[in-house]
Amino acid sequence: MAATPQTPAWPQEGLTRVPYWVYQDADLYRQEMDRVFRGRSWNFLCLAAELPGPNTFRTSDLGDMPVVVTRDAEGAFHAFENRCAHRGALLVFKPAGSAREMACVYHNWTYDLTGKLTGVAFRRGIKGSGGMLPDAQPDAQAPRQLKIENYHGLLFGTLADGMPPVEDYLGADVAEKVRRVMAKPVKPLGGYSQMLPNNWKLYMENVKDTYHASLLHLFFTTFRINRLSQRGGVIVGGDGGCHVSYSITDAVKSDDYEKAGMRSAAGGFALEAPEVLDSVDEIGDGITVQIVGVFPGFVLQQIKNCLAVRRVAPRGLESTELFWTAFGYADDDQARTELRLAQANLIGPAGFISMEDGAATGFVQRAIIGAGDHQAVVEMGGRDVASNESRISETSVRGFWQAWRARMGL
Amino acid sequence: MATIDPRVQWQVENLLARYVHALDDDRLEDWPGFFSSTGRYRITTAENHAAGLPLCIVQADSPAMMRDRVAALRHANIYEAQGYRHVVSSTLITRAEGAIVDAVSNFHVARVMHDGATLLFATGRYIDRILLGDAPLFEDKRVLLDSRRIDTLMAIPL
Ligand code: FES
Ligand SMILES: [Fe+2]
Numbered sequence: 001m002a003a004t005p006q007t008p009a010w011p012q013e014g015l016t017r018v019p020y021w022v023y024q025d026a027d028l029y030r031q032e033m034d035r036v037f038r039g040r041s042w043n044f045l046c047l048a049a050e051l052p053g054p055n056t057f058r059t060s061d062l063g064d065m066p067v068v069v070t071r072d073a074e075g076a077f078h079a080f081e082n083r084c085a086h087r088g089a090l091l092v093f094k095p096a097g098s099a100r101e102m103a104c105v106y107h108n109w110t111y112d113l114t115g116k117l118t119g120v121a122f123r124r125g126i127k128g129s130g131g132m133l134p135d136a137q138p139d140a141q142a143p144r145q146l147k148i149e150n151y152h153g154l155l156f157g158t159l160a161d162g163m164p165p166v167e168d169y170l171g172a173d174v175a176e177k178v179r180r181v182m183a184k185p186v187k188p189l190g191g192y193s194q195m196l197p198n199n200w201k202l203y204m205e206n207v208k209d210t211y212h213a214s215l216l217h218l219f220f221t222t223f224r225i226n227r228l229s230q231r232g233g234v235i236v237g238g239d240g241g242c243h244v245s246y247s248i249t250d251a252v253k254s255d256d257y258e259k260a261g262m263r264s265a266a267g268g269f270a271l272e273a274p275e276v277l278d279s280v281d282e283i284g285d286g287i288t289v290q291i292v293g294v295f296p297g298f299v300l301q302q303i304k305n306c307l308a309v310r311r312v313a314p315r316g317l318e319s320t321e322l323f324w325t326a327f328g329y330a331d332d333d334q335a336r337t338e339l340r341l342a343q344a345n346l347i348g349p350a351g352f353i354s355m356e357d358g359a360a361t362g363f364v365q366r367a368i369i370g371a372g373d374h375q376a377v378v379e380m381g382g383r384d385v386a387s388n389e390s391r392i393s394e395t396s397v398r399g400f401w402q403a404w405r406a407r408m409g410l
Numbered sequence: 411m412a413t414i415d416p417r418v419q420w421q422v423e424n425l426l427a428r429y430v431h432a433l434d435d436d437r438l439e440d441w442p443g444f445f446s447s448t449g450r451y452r453i454t455t456a457e458n459h460a461a462g463l464p465l466c467i468v469q470a471d472s473p474a475m476m477r478d479r480v481a482a483l484r485h486a487n488i489y490e491a492q493g494y495r496h497v498v499s500s501t502l503i504t505r506a507e508g509a510i511v512d513a514v515s516n517f518h519v520a521r522v523m524h525d526g527a528t529l530l531f532a533t534g535r536y537i538d539r540i541l542l543g544d545a546p547l548f549e550d551k552r553v554l555l556d557s558r559r560i561d562t563l564m565a566i567p568l
Contacts, residue, residue, distance in 0.1 A: 095457070190458040190465025192558045218486040271481075272474035321559070326465045341464055342471065345479075349560040350453070350468045352479075356488045358563040 008373075010410050015398040016383050017375040020368040023199040028408075029317045035407045036296050037063025037314075041241075042149070042156040042169050044298035044311055045069050045079055047325060049153060049186050050096065055113065058096040061313040062157065063296075067146060068092050069155060070113040073100070077150055079157045080115030081143035091143070115143050152182035154300070154309070170294065171237020173387070177244040178292055180283055181302050184329045189340065191325040194349045196358055198365035200297060200314040201404070203322060206357050207293045207310075208400050210234050210245045210391035211380050216360055219352040223271060232289075235387045236396050241295025241403025243396035249288040276342045279304035293396065295403045303353070305336070306343035318365055322358075324348050414503045418542065422513050423501050425546045426536070430496035430517075433567060438483060441567060442476035446547040449473055453568055455558040456534070467555075467564060479567070489565040491524035496568075498536070509542045510549070519568055521561075529561060532568055 007028060011017040022028065037043060045060040046069055057070045059082060066082035068091060082091050084104040091102050091111060101118065102111045110119035117139040125131025132138065146157035151166040167175045196203055206212065214221050232247030271277070279288060282305065292300040297312030311323040324347065328340050346353045368374070378401075381393025385402050388395050425444070432440040445451065453468040470476040483489075497518045505512040514537050521531035532555055539550040553568045 188463065190454070190461070190463030192455050192458070192465075192467055192560060194563070195559055195561050197562060216488065218488065219482055222482075222486045271478045273472060273478055276475065276478075337464070341466065341469060344465055345469055345475075348467055349562070350564040352482050352487065355563040355565060359489055362562060 007410070010405065011375055013375075014383075015385065015401055016377065016379045018205075018378060018401060019373075019375045021372040023202060023365060023368065024317070024372050026317055029199075029314070032404075032408060033063040033065070033314070035409075036404065038065065038159045039407050040158075040160045040163060041296050041407070042158050042163065042166050042294070043296065044294065044309065045146075045148070045155045045157045046311075047153060047186060047188060047309060047327060048077065048150050048155050049327065049330075050188055050325065051077065053098075055100050056096070056098045057092060057102070057113070059092055059094070060157075060311070062146070062159065064314050064316075066090065067157065068102070068115070069148075069157075070115075072113040077148055077155060078114045079146040079148050079155070081146075083143045084109060085117050085139050085142045086120075088141075109138070111143075115145055117142055152179055153186055154178070154182060154298075156298075169238050170242045171235075173235045174237035174242045174244050174292060174294075177235070177246065177290060178300060180285070180287075181290070181292075181300060181307060183283070184331065186307075186327045187330045187332070189326040189328055189337070189344075191323060192348060193324065194322045194358055195315070196320040196322055197318065197362040198320060199318055200312050200320040201400075202361040202364055203312055203320055203357070204293065204295075204297060205397050205400060206361050207291065207299050208243055208396040209394060210396065211394055212360070213245075213391070216356050217353045219346075223274075223277065232287075232391060233387065233389045234391055234393055234396055236385055236399040238295070239403050239406060240385045240399030240401075242293065243399060244290060244292045245391055245396070246287045246290040247391070248286045276345060277304060278339075279343070280336070280339065282336075293400075295400065301347070303346050304343050305339050306346055307340065308344075308347055414506060418506055418511060419501070419503060421542055421546050422503060422511060422538075422540055425540060425548070426498050426501060426515060426538075429548075430498055434494050434496055436493060438480045438566065441480060442473040444548055445473050445476065445551070446541050446549050447473065449548050449550065451476060451548070451551045451553075451567070453553040453555065453564070455555045457558045459554055467560070468553075468567065476567075483565055487565060489563060492565070493522050494531070494566055494568070495520045495522065511540045511542060513538045513540060517568070531561060532564075533557070534568075 043062050046058050051071045054073050054075045060067050060069050068082045069079045086109050089104050089106040108121040112118050120138045123132050148157045149166045156166050230247045230249050234245045236243045290302045299310035301308050308326040313321040315321050326344050328337050378394045378397050381395045385399040429444050451470040452466045454466045498515050501515040503513045519532040522528045534555040537552040541547050541549050
């Protein structure tokens with residue numbers, strides 16, 4: 001799609017409208033890589049537990065910028081740009097591994113695990129010829145260092161100076177809901193990624209759209225896992241970009257869906273193996289489903305006993321890679337691990353309650369192609385950004401745009 | 411290496427052929443019937459497998475769980491009309507003891523969308539444990555994807 005010569009103004013209705021050009025403009029995409037992902041945002045990098053000990057590394061992204069996350073010999077975490085100071089080659093290709101130092105394959109410049117340049121091959125040449133002049137500064141273009149914070153086992157990184165701590169970035173109420181899941185040391189159970197045929201923002205809006213959950217995902221309602229008539233709520237935190245939605249499931253008696261004659265009420269069949277959905281109230285507060293969305297691209301989920309993090313990596317204007325990592329607690333017994341693994345059938349590209357998300361956001365991208373001058377309507381639950389007991393609301397979607405517009409100056 | 415009875419090789423390949431034709435012909439209701447009553451089915455990535463991580467993309471620990479997945483695909487889940495075309499080859503029997511046979515096969519799966527868009531959707535290995543008999547059945551089927559990256563969604567089993 002050609003870039004619009006001049007970014008049009010935001011609709012005067014404000015947060016209740018999202019102009020479709022935000023998903024289509026190539027110049028805007030480049031700007032948001034700088035202003036959103038490499039600007040004043042905390043970006044989730046990976047679980048601290050995905051770096052199991054000293055001298056380990058893992059690759060991640062800051063928007064479209066590749067980064068390396070490491071633990072040095074003392075076990076301290078670091079993160080830096082995955083770009084060599086010399087000619088800019090990738091320093092690390094493997095998704096994860098262990099190493100005492102890193103060597104760029106192109107010309108073998110070496111780095112320690114903090115990202116500091118430690119060696120330049122043939123710096124003084126051979127037998128007095130070749131090499132660099134004595135006043136050369138080979139590290140003048142060193143990979144950029146990220147500031148990182150390990151927030152209860154979640155590693156966040158930023159390039160911005162003077163960011164508030166992650167706790168403040170989330171807001172106290174959202175932070176409390178993050179801590180309730182990350183209350184104990186965790187262990188990764190595995191992962192996969194999913195290529196979504198749409199702009200990254202459409203996926204994050206989908207995460208924050210509590211209104212769609214039981215309307216698009218019919219597995220929820222057909223098998224009566226989650227209905228909007230259950231108790232729960234939406235909390236918006238930080239500058240609007242962070243949210244949590246949660247529900248507390250009681251035995252469902254409500255026939256609101258049937259009364260409204262909605263498609264998602266079509267029932268009439270039961271699971272043969274319902275034990276997949278038996279869950280244990282292991283946190284002890286009755287919350288059975290909780291989704292935390294953190295601006296710009298992080299999701300922490302508890303769906304029954306299935307715990308996972310999701311990381312959004314933009315791969316171009318209309319392509320997004322979504323990384324899923326499921327985890328349990330380090331002290332889980334075999335039965336608890338098996339329960340989490342069985343419930344992992346609910347999530348991911350083949351997930352009973354998540355497979356539609358990969359398609360729905362792509363449907364938007366395809367449908368709006370000729371409608372760059374039109375807008376999405378975001379008026380469920382009013383016009384403001386506020387916490388809400390009802391999840392028949394788009395309050396956290398409006399919050400996302402509030403955070404995005406503040407960074408983009410739009 | 412011990413010689414494999416060609417009749418065993420044929421039985422294994424015939425089971426695989428009937429299995430992939432059922433999926434490609436949209437006879438999903440027949441899918442659980444290719445498994446024994448204690449049969450398991452899992453799709454995971456070579457990366458998880460190599461790292462010893464147990465997470466699956468699809469995990470059915472019994473034919474009942476497979477029937478639940480078919481019911482969900484037919485009645486609950488929403489996805490665009492699509493079909494697969496499997497190509498299975500290089501079936502290698504790695505162990506044959508009595509009625510129990512272990513086999514590994516390569517597969518390619520093309521996904522064909524309703525509008526004609528065709529994609530090489532998945533490549534990988536079937537790692538199968540098969541019970542021979544009048545009607546050979548899968549006792550365990552592990553679908554090991556070469557890539558951890560799935561395009562859009564994975565509705566139909568592989
Ligand atoms: S680009 Fe890395 S050493 Fe030359
Ligand atoms: Fe969803």
